[in-house]
Amino acid sequence: MFKNRKVNLLAMIALPFLLATGCVKEKKNETTTTPTTTKAATLSNDEIVIGAVFPMTGPIATYGQESVNGIKMALDKINKDGKLTKKIKLIVEDNKGEPVDSSNAVRKLINIDNVHAIIGSVASSNTLAGAPIAQENKVPMMTPASTNEKVTQTGSFISRTCFTDAFQGVVMAKFAKETLSKSNAIIIVDNSSDYSKGLAKVFSDNFTKMGGKILGAIDDYTYTQKDTDFRSLLRKVKRANPDVIFLPGYYTEVGLMLKQARQLGLNIPFLGGDGWDSPKLQELAGPEAIKGNYISSHFSPDDKDPTVQKFVKEYETNFKQKPGAMAALGYDGMLVMADALSRAGELSRENIAKAIIATANFTGITGNITIDSDRNAQKSAVVLETTAAGMVFKQKVNP
Ligand code: PHE
Numbered sequence: 547m548f549k550n551r552k553v554n555l556l557a558m559i560a561l562p563f564l565l566a567t568g569c570v571k572e573k574k575n576e577t578t579t580t581p582t583t584t585k586a587a588t589l590s591n592d593e594i595v596i597g598a599v600f601p602m603t604g605p606i607a608t609y610g611q612e613s614v615n616g617i618k619m620a621l622d623k624i625n626k627d628g629k630l631t632k633k634i635k636l637i638v639e640d641n642k643g644e645p646v647d648s649s650n651a652v653r654k655l656i657n658i659d660n661v662h663a664i665i666g667s668v669a670s671s672n673t674l675a676g677a678p679i680a681q682e683n684k685v686p687m688m689t690p691a692s693t694n695e696k697v698t699q700t701g702s703f704i705s706r707t708c709f710t711d712a713f714q715g716v717v718m719a720k721f722a723k724e725t726l727s728k729s730n731a732i733i734i735v736d737n738s739s740d741y742s743k744g745l746a747k748v749f750s751d752n753f754t755k756m757g758g759k760i761l762g763a764i765d766d767y768t769y770t771q772k773d774t775d776f777r778s779l780l781r782k783v784k785r786a787n788p789d790v791i792f793l794p795g796y797y798t799e800v801g802l803m804l805k806q807a808r809q810l811g812l813n814i815p816f817l818g819g820d821g822w823d824s825p826k827l828q829e830l831a832g833p834e835a836i837k838g839n840y841i842s843s844h845f846s847p848d849d850k851d852p853t854v855q856k857f858v859k860e861y862e863t864n865f866k867q868k869p870g871a872m873a874a875l876g877y878d879g880m881l882v883m884a885d886a887l888s889r890a891g892e893l894s895r896e897n898i899a900k901a902i903i904a905t906a907n908f909t910g911i912t913g914n915i916t917i918d919s920d921r922n923a924q925k926s927a928v929v930l931e932t933t934a935a936g937m938v939f940k941q942k943v944n945p
Pocket residue numbers: 609668669670671691692693694741820821822823871872875
């Protein structure tokens with residue numbers, strides 16, 4: 547039932563048009579091309595068109611794959627519930643985890659597909675690239691996963707159904723200081739990621755406030771996405787002799803880094819955020835290096851709540867894998883979108899945006915979702931331990 551998404555034929559047909567109308571930014575003169583604002587589009591009356599911008603390929607592909615799995619499960623449920631009188635048509639765009647592809651995808655969904663609303667993306671830098679275009683065109687864009695503070699500050703049409711880094715950064719600073727009793731931390735930052743830089747700052751501010759010490763400056767230990775050899779960085783970290791490392795990165799680089807750290811005899815705990823939450827992390831780090839590290843995330847498949855367990859079972863049946871955070875966030879995000887659609891009245895983009903923002907006390911797999919006046923969700927986080935057998939639940943932290 548859940549076949550892979552169709553290859554985007556439409557995107558190929560649309561490309562010459564986009565190029566001709568100047569809608570596609572060329573890499574060379576990115577700053578000189580201004581985005582095109584469309585006239586009030588006529589939206590389909592027969593169906594509800596939802597655009598989805600996710601990384602289906604590239605170094606953060608599991609985020610997109612899990613999200614779309616979750617979204618498809620939600621659509622199945624929505625169709626069965628019959629609360630919506632019109633059918634939802636989902637158009638998935640692969641942004642490859644890249645900001646440029648993300649803004650092109652948002653333009654295409656608005657200008658060619660005439661979407662009612664957009665769900666996505668995952669990496670904050672990707673959502674930050676697409677959101678200004680959605681805002682400018684007054685198209686509701688709701689991210690199930692981007693946690694960087696700036697995302698929803700883009701404007702009134704941009705919202706999220708997850709917590710922010712201002713929250714998860716405090717959760718991990720507290721966990722390091724109070725639960726693990728660590729006091730000398732080094733922070734390793736992915737310089738190419740708004741998420742990593744923002745989360746590093748929150749951790750640093752709060753760990754220091756609690757009496758901990760950050761060794762070196764926040765930009766002393768950095769890397770870039772797609773790096774594969776972290777050994778000289780890790781040797782430098784080892785020489786500084788911290789008792790804990792905070793690494794707010796994405797799973798591909800994190801997995802390799804953990805492996806290389808243990809090979810160099812750097813045996814202290816690494817802490818991270820939701821970006822580690824991927825079925826690929828264990829495989830990349832290997833059974834030894836994965837042990838004894840901790841992350842903050844949105845969801846634990848160990849949660850005893852019967853609705854969570856029902857979701858976990860169904861997901862496993864459909865996809866032969868345990869659901870990670872992104873699967874649960876994608877599922878909840880699509881259900882919140884459908885709930886908003888059912889409350890919106892006449893389905894204009896404006897009404898849909900208002901209905902999304904009015905979401906209150908929605909019971910999701912990832913917690914209770916209420917969107918606040920800054921268009922962020924106030925929700926609990928979980929701390930998980932990474933083990934060779936998967937992520938193990940440690941604690942739940944309420945906002
Ligand atoms: N919060 C991350 C970001 O903003 C994305 C993410 C969410 C990754 C959930 C994995 C799981 O970049």
